[in-house]
Amino acid sequence: QKEVEQNSGPLSVPEGAIASLNCTYSDRGSQSFFWYRQYSGKSPELIMSIYSNGDKEDGRFTAQLNKASQYVSLLIRDSQPSDSATYLCAVNILSAERGANSKLTFGKGITLSVRP
Amino acid sequence: EAQVTQNPRYLITVTGKKLTVTCSQNMNHEYMSWYRQDPGLGLRQIYYSMNVEVTDKGDVPEGYKVSRKEKRNFPLILESPSPNQTSLYFCASRTGGNEQFFGPGTRLTVL
Numbered sequence: 001q002k003e004v005e006q007n008s009g010p011l012s013v014p015e016g017a018i019a020s021l022n023c024t025y026s027d028r029g030s031q032s033f034f035w036y037r038q039y040s041g042k043s044p045e046l047i048m049s050i051y052s053n054g055d056k057e058d059g060r061f062t063a064q065l066n067k068a069s070q071y072v073s074l075l076i077r078d079s080q081p082s083d084s085a086t087y088l089c090a091v092n093i094l095s096a097e098r099g100a101n102s103k104l105t106f107g108k109g110i111t112l113s114v115r116p
Numbered sequence: 117e118a119q120v121t122q123n124p125r126y127l128i129t130v131t132g133k134k135l136t137v138t139c140s141q142n143m144n145h146e147y148m149s150w151y152r153q154d155p156g157l158g159l160r161q162i163y164y165s166m167n168v169e170v171t172d173k174g175d176v177p178e179g180y181k182v183s184r185k186e187k188r189n190f191p192l193i194l195e196s197p198s199p200n201q202t203s204l205y206f207c208a209s210r211t212g213g214n215e216q217f218f219g220p221g222t223r224l225t226v227l
Contacts, residue, residue: 108158
């Protein structure tokens with residue numbers, strides 16, 4: 001089983017809709033969870049971080065974490081064409097070799113397209 | 117400004133010609149990593165460093181070397197580049213379980 005999995009894309013939504021991006025992880029000891037946005041040819045940039053169960057809202061973005069079910073999701077409300085990008089889920093996974101909180105593992109990403 | 121810098125941003129080279137991609141961060145981060153990104157394969161970690169003089173292999177270390185002589189610098193060395201190392205490379209840094217900052221990327225083509 002892969003350590004961090006994101007649902008396969010691409011995902012296409014109309015402008016103004018809610019985009020829902022999901023991510024599951026395998027290690028129950030994971031402590032930190034991040035969503036990055038990456039435009040084509042550019043470096044990933046952090047848009048959300050979440051550390052405890054529940055929802056965290058920042059503007060049009062809401063991250064949701066459920067440690068019991070081992071998933072983290074990102075909701076983008078009122079989607080805009082400028083939100084069209086690849087979204088990467090990243091999880092800080094405990095590693096016996098590296099010590100606690102020292103391995104940041106990325107999913108493969110999902111490409112979101114917002115149609116005008 | 118807090119940032120991770122990489123140089124060069126673009127590089128075209130030939131098989132077997134040694135090259136170094138530099139990486140520097142000004143945030144006093146302990147952890148630094150190198151990734152390569154290829155279509156359909158996502159970000160794959162090449163090497164990482166937990167502090168000065170402490171480095172270890174990531175998921176795809178073959179053909180690469182790194183060093184961490186100073187906290188701020190983490191160069192990536194390709195002793196004998198091959199065409200399968202053509203990729204987009206990112207350097208990144210972070211502290212512990214906190215957010216990771218990425219450099220702008222280096223697009224490498226090996227002919």
